[in-house]
Amino acid sequence: MKQNTRHTYEFPRPALATDCVIFGFDGGELKLLLTEREKEPFRNKWALPGGFVFIEETTEACAKRILFEKAGVKHVFIEQLYTFSEPDRDPRERIVSVAYFALVNKHQYDVIAGRDTLKAEWFEISNLPKLAFDHGKMVKMAIQRLKGKVSYQPIGFELLDEKFTLSQLQTLYEAILGNPIDKRNFRKKILGMGLLTELNEKEKNVARKAARYYSFNNKAYKELTQKGFHFEL
Amino acid sequence: MKQNTRHTYEFPRPALATDCVIFGFDGGELKLLLTEREKEPFRNKWALPGGFVFIEETTEACAKRILFEKAGVKHVFIEQLYTFSEPDRDPRERIVSVAYFALVNKHQYDVIAGRDTLKAEWFEISNLPKLAFDHGKMVKMAIQRLKGKVSYQPIGFELLDEKFTLSQLQTLYEAILGNPIDKRNFRKKILGMGLLTELNEKEKNVARKAARYYSFNNKAYKELTQKGFHFEL
DNA sequence: TCTTATTAGTGTATTTTTTACACTTTGACA
DNA sequence: TGTCAAAGTGTAAAAAATACACTAATAAGA
Secondary structure: OOOOOOOOOOOOOOEEEEEEEEEEEOOOOEEEEEEEOOOOOOOOOEEOOEEEOOOOOOHHHHHHHHHHHHHOOOOOEEEEEEEEOOOOOOOOOOEEEEEEEEEOOHHHHHHHHHOOOOOEEEEEHHHOOOEOOOHHHHHHHHHHHHHHHHOOOOOHHHHOOOEEOHHHHHHHHHHHHOOOOOHHHHHHHHHHOOOEEEEEEEOOOOOOOOOEEEEEOHHHHHHHHHOOOOOOO | OOOOOOOOOOOOOOEEEEEEEEEEEOOOOEEEEEEEOOOOOOOOOEEOOEEEOOOOOOHHHHHHHHHHHHHOOOOOEEEEEEEEOOOOOOOOOOEEEEEEEEEOOHHHHHHHHHOOOOOEEEEEHHHOOOEOOOHHHHHHHHHHHHHHHHOOOOOHHHHOOOEEOHHHHHHHHHHHHOOOOOHHHHHHHHHHOOOEEEEEEEOOOOOOOOOEEEEEOHHHHHHHHHOOOOOOO
16 A cells, blocks of 8 residues: 555556436337437447446436436436446446436426437337447346336336326336236226325326326335335236 | 546546355354454454455456455355445445355355365354444345345255255245245145256155255256246245 | 217136145154 | 154145126217
8 A cells, every 4th residue: 555545455446437227108118218429439329328426426326417417317216227347348448337227207307308408319118229338238137127126116106197097007017017917907906005096186188088097105105015015016 | 538548537436346245054044154354444343255346357256256265155156236335335435345145055165164264254144243334234235135036036045055855945945034934835836846856865864754855956947937937936 | 969989997707826734754763 | 662853745725816898988070
């Protein structure tokens, strides 16, 4: 350590960055928000929004900052995904990246995004462009994680509006899990959990029977969880 | 980037390290392998084995190296757990740590460890000493992860000998999940999966009916998995 | 205002899975 | 040869998951 007491070791350090896989949903297929790279390498290619970690911020704080700066996304569900550390994953130099995934209410986002000049676009998950760096790997892992998690944690609601119909919820689950679900069994199960608040409000201006709105009751969820309840769909 | 083409950014970088939560089992309670710190900070305190990441190795390679250098453990199951990045998690300076968890066959390990002079010791999970840094958090998370994973991935076998009795397997699951399991139902389920090879060998020198040995059939597991089979216990 | 199109909303019977439960067998040792 | 300790084994009941089809409501268009 010699004259330097600030550093615990002298050999070269990898740079540290975060990248974000951002999921959105608007009724059809599951979507990802990608940004176009402005600089080399991979200039003009699509990539996950990402950036370097400042010396005084956690990687999660960094991911949230990047989410806002590069994608215009704020106040959303975010969770650490995996840390990618292949020495050659970035052609410039050694960069270790802590990947996060975020669940965004697309409607809300689109309002914000309209005001910005960010080069960010939604892509259907089944129709993604080739991505820069190892971002393809990150996306693959994020989809897998979302699929796995959505069945035993009520995180799907993050992708919907505050109020939603049971059909919207079902469509979302079908989009994530990739298989059709029986309507009656789905409703029976989800309502049986007691996590949804039935609202006194229905859809308007639909050319069919209007569906009732529900909202996710987070308070009930936490209380039940404390009593040993396990969400499972 | 100007004159500097080697570095993608100039501001100070966190140091990068890995720490390993090492699980072992010998029939009673689940155990953790801890090492005594030789240097400050936390000199003479118990901690997870850990160390800095070299510039040309992945974090996983680093974890495996540390596992061997500091705990004498080689060729074991290892999986990335989580990346810890609180700016003050290390009193020396900013160090981001990618935590891993490892599953070790304790019998095999004890043979190796006997030859070494490492200050490493097994502690029962219910009786851990206070740990250095944020290692307590890491351990907590690792236990949670192991609990969650053991039911839908056949990783428990990593903790047992190549051949094991069904009672040993059951005792292991009981130790991890923390609740008793019905013997007949357990056997029915695990044998029904077709993942265990029945060996023509029984326990010796036991003062009771000798139990049959089984081994985990990894080939069968992979084949079944490809056909859409999902392990679940 | 009547018809059409479209999705909301609902219950039951069957199958599958999970759970609860107790006695006989085996082998070492005293 | 009796005792002790854990191995090994099946069935019935309960719970959960699945399969399945019609009526209700509303807007749009004839």
